[in-house]
Amino acid sequence: MITFYPGPSKVYPQVADYAAEAVQQGIVSLNHRSAGFMDVVKETVRLLHEKLAIPANYHIALVSSATECWEIVAQSLTKTSSLHPYSGAFGKKWAEYAYKIKPPVSLNEADVLCLVQNETSNGTQVSMETLAQFRQDFSALIAVDAVSSMAGIQFDWSLADVWFASVQKCFGLPAGLAVLIYSPDALKRAEEIGENAHYNSLLFIHENFAKFQTPYTPNGLGIYMLMRVLQQVPPIAIVEKITKKRASDWYSFFAGSGSDLGLRTGLSDRAEAAVNLLINDPALRSDTVIAVEGSEKTIKDIKQAAYQAGIILGNGYGDWKNTTFRIANFPAITDEEIGTLMAFLRSY
Structure with a gap:
């Protein structure tokens, strides 16, 4: 069967070989704080910077899903409330999810603007030109859900402080892993809020990835396959x-x-x-x-x-x-x- 399903979607055919490599080489059996696994994480982060042209001062972490990233933005980066203009089902879901964690007090005082760059439900997108206008008009943090577009189109990373995407779409990988990218300003906001009560608090995640470790036992197979796919794809x-x-x-x-x-x-x-x-x-x-x-x-x-x-x-x-x-x-x-x-x- 040929699949055009927009997620989970077709994986690169080489992924089967990469999975076999991970088993044969013992990657899937490595302790996630071992030197061997840290090397895989380090190389994956380096390749993400290189192949996606992510600025050197933007931080990268690997988490379980884009839905988890919604949670991270709400609990670790939102002081008062978040603002969610949306054009489809996933933008609406993000708003509903965020407001369960951080109920809106006053949207006029929102300190995080949350945008879905590519709305999978109806095939719309926010262009970089439109995002630049949001950047000009909104003085606080901007977080972008780029699930259906990251690794498929090029971004101006400076136009937002948080970008994230699951890998089962443009990365051409099985579901179960997400890429979280955040700016120095986002890290500063996390430090100001000081939220460190959860396994996926951004401060805890950052502390671990600064050492090329993960805060919990990760999807090691997924990380290895991401590394291998990044090695194969062009810039x-x-x-x-x-x-x-x-x-x-x-x-x-x-x-x-x-x-x-x-x-x-x-x-x-x-x-x-x-x-x-x-x-x-x-x-x-x-x-x-x-x-x-x-x-x-x-x-x-x-x-x-x-x-x-x-x-x-x-x-x-x-x-x-x-x-x-x-x-x-x-x-x-x-x-x-x-x-x-x-x-x-x-x-x-």
Whole structure:
């Protein structure tokens, strides 16, 4: 099966070999405070800085998931309350989760602005230009959920103080690990708050990663596989060019630009069979998740036919659960696989 599910999504085929290496070399059996495992963590952090062009003064830690990062931001970096403008289901979930931990006292006094850079539920994104405007208008910390875009497109890291992403999307790895990146200002805020009551308090995490250790027994296999994948992938500037070109091709495909697609006017002569891009404004469209809408019947029929053809399309999510399908545009997916899906959609 070829999967275009937007997370967990396709892993790089080499990951199976990397997992075998970790077992054969005893990596998965190393004590997480041993010199051998610390070397793996150190190299993984170094490669993240190098391959994703993360500034040297930004700190990196590895945790279990992006959801855990929501918790870390709320408990370790929020003094009074956080502000959560959102455009989809995951931004809303982050707000709801954060407010359970740190109930909003006054949003006018919010000291952390929380943004989802790439909203997986509906295929929208916050551009670096928009993020720069937020940076100009908001004087306190900015935290960015970049789950569906980190390692797929390039960021201006200076535009936020906290960035995080799980690895089961653009990193091309199995779920169970997340990358947390935080600025000197974020660390200063954590020190000011002084929250150190949890196993995942940022101060405790930072204390450990400063020594290339982890505060708890980690996903050692996941960290090793992340290191190996980072060794194989090109720098993010090159990856981004590929991602954006593929995104442009997908959006042109569904717009019927210069093609004989029946998708623009409908998959059959019946108007109810038409499908269209969910997001009309090109400036808001995600580079890494393409969302396509249609009637419930049409979406269901396309997904079933695709499955029978050996292709897994992403289900809709939240408000768009039954009226959209989503296509992952992640680096591990090959041009050949994209061609197969396009051919299927043309012939449907």
